[in-house]
Amino acid sequence: MASVTEEADRFCDDITIPSGVYVSTDMSESIIPPEVRPKPAVPAKPPHVVAPSPTAPHGPQGLGGLGGGMGYGGVADRAPGSGHLGGGSTLLGYIGIDTIIEQMRKKTMKAGFDFNIMIVGQSGLGKSTLVNTLFKSQVSRWSSAWGSEFKLPKTVEIKAVSHVIEEGGVKMKLTVIDTPGFGDQINNENCWEPISKYINEQYEKFLKEEVNIARKKRIPDTRVHCCLYFISPTGHSLRQLDIEFMKHLSRMVNIVPVIAKSDTMTPDEKNEFKQRVRKELEVCGIEFYPQKEFDDDMEDKNENDKIREAMPFAVVGSDKEYQVNGKRVLGRKTAWGVIEVENPNHCEFALLRDFLIRTHLQDLKEITHNIHYETYRAKRLNENGGLHPISANDTQESNL
Ligand SMILES: Nc1nc2c(ncn2[C@@H]2O[C@H](COP(=O)(O)OP(=O)(O)OP(=O)(O)O)[C@@H](O)[C@H]2O)c(=O)[nH]1
Numbered sequence: 001m002a003s004v005t006e007e008a009d010r011f012c013d014d015i016t017i018p019s020g021v022y023v024s025t026d027m028s029e030s031i032i033p034p035e036v037r038p039k040p041a042v043p044a045k046p047p048h049v050v051a052p053s054p055t056a057p058h059g060p061q062g063l064g065g066l067g068g069g070m071g072y073g074g075v076a077d078r079a080p081g082s083g084h085l086g087g088g089s090t091l092l093g094y095i096g097i098d099t100i101i102e103q104m105r106k107k108t109m110k111a112g113f114d115f116n117i118m119i120v121g122q123s124g125l126g127k128s129t130l131v132n133t134l135f136k137s138q139v140s141r142w143s144s145a146w147g148s149e150f151k152l153p154k155t156v157e158i159k160a161v162s163h164v165i166e167e168g169g170v171k172m173k174l175t176v177i178d179t180p181g182f183g184d185q186i187n188n189e190n191c192w193e194p195i196s197k198y199i200n201e202q203y204e205k206f207l208k209e210e211v212n213i214a215r216k217k218r219i220p221d222t223r224v225h226c227c228l229y230f231i232s233p234t235g236h237s238l239r240q241l242d243i244e245f246m247k248h249l250s251r252m253v254n255i256v257p258v259i260a261k262s263d264t265m266t267p268d269e270k271n272e273f274k275q276r277v278r279k280e281l282e283v284c285g286i287e288f289y290p291q292k293e294f295d296d297d298m299e300d301k302n303e304n305d306k307i308r309e310a311m312p313f314a315v316v317g318s319d320k321e322y323q324v325n326g327k328r329v330l331g332r333k334t335a336w337g338v339i340e341v342e343n344p345n346h347c348e349f350a351l352l353r354d355f356l357i358r359t360h361l362q363d364l365k366e367i368t369h370n371i372h373y374e375t376y377r378a379k380r381l382n383e384n385g386g387l388h389p390i391s392a393n394d395t396q397e398s399n400l
């Protein structure tokens with residue numbers, strides 16, 4: 001079970017995640033003084049690398065140099081250029097490439113992870129309830145701090161709630177950004193603007209840190225990695241407002257559409273509605289996450305195709321706990337029983353949570369950084385002549 005520390009002030013933010021590993025292939029470096037081989041964190045490869053035949057075309061200046069520095073009976077202790085591979089020596093000794101993953105894991109574990117989810121949609125669709133559901137579900141069951149009688153007020157401003165969750169020695173600062181519902185005005189034109197402004201402000205903050213001459217070793221990441229868009233469970237079709245909103249936002253953030261309050265639909269209605277929504281999104285050219293164009297390879301594509309076919313996830317939210325078969329579960333109590341939020345037979349909340357946290361968290365962050373932020377950055381630097389650092393007055397603060 002994950003343990004949780006509220007408000008992540010103590011979250012380590014001064015450790016850099018290595019961005020890459022450089023491996024030299026320069027054969028002139030073949031003679032390196034022998035060094036103590038670090039103990040591999042993963043089991044060492046058995047040294048049964050094929051020994052070269054004495055007639056092998058390459059001499060010790062070739063591949064043999066790779067084994068030389070690693071003290072595996074290699075060529076380092078022989079005179080350079082002798083052209084002789086002594087009995088029992090292996091051309092390719094253990095290098096230790098397989099420890100890179102372990103080295104990266106250690107560094108990343110120390111640095112911890114940030115993950116920021118934003119929740120948007122029309123008023124009253126259960127957005128704030130889902131924020132609580134996420135924190136109270138197995139993501140971070142952080143005790144029932146709120147009494148079961150607590151009534152969620154209408155959200156009136158954009159509000160970020162963070163918790164540091166620690167599990168198996170890995171820390172994650174999960175931030176959920178709750179937003180006020182929209183669409184209940186007479187004129188809903190451009191009602192996505194406060195949301196897009198907030199998203200851009202986070203990109204701007206990151207950019208400012210990046211272009212600073214003395215920049216931080218690890219830039220705090222408040223960028224929105226994923227935007228859950230709540231669709232009303234009408235059973236009919238998307239509203240014009242949903243389409244407009246997603247069209248605008250999908251160019252700047254990873255949109256994951258979800259069907260809200262899915263307990264109001266029968267399984268057949270739910271499946272039909274999901275199909276219709278997918279069709280409409282396709283017809284309108286709205287690319288939701290995981291975007292087809294960013295599938296890395298066939299394996300990725302096959303996996304993501306299955307997810308795209310299951311989307312939008314039909315969720316139910318609740319922060320109230322009930323006793324079901326001797327177990328405490330999060331659910332909604334109805335006259336005919338309890339709808340269990342985390343039971344995959346009742347709704348797709350658990351599917352959504354696993355998709356966000358267990359399978360696609362890193363990818364969501366990478367797409368945010370490499371695609372959405374990059375687009376913003378390029379545009380911003382172009383506007384700025386590409387050279388001048390951005391002044392502190394360039395960003396207007398959100399008026400929300
Ligand atoms: N049937 C059902 N009701 C829900 C669900 N989730 C939330 N509700 C109820 O819907 C009402 C509104 O929930 P909120 O979470 O405040 O909705 P919101 O989207 O945050 O609303 P705004 O802050 O006004 O935008 C509350 O009475 C919730 O108990 C759900 O999955 N199913």
Ligand SMILES: [Mg+2]
Nearest residue numbers: 127128154155
């Ligand atoms: Mg709310």
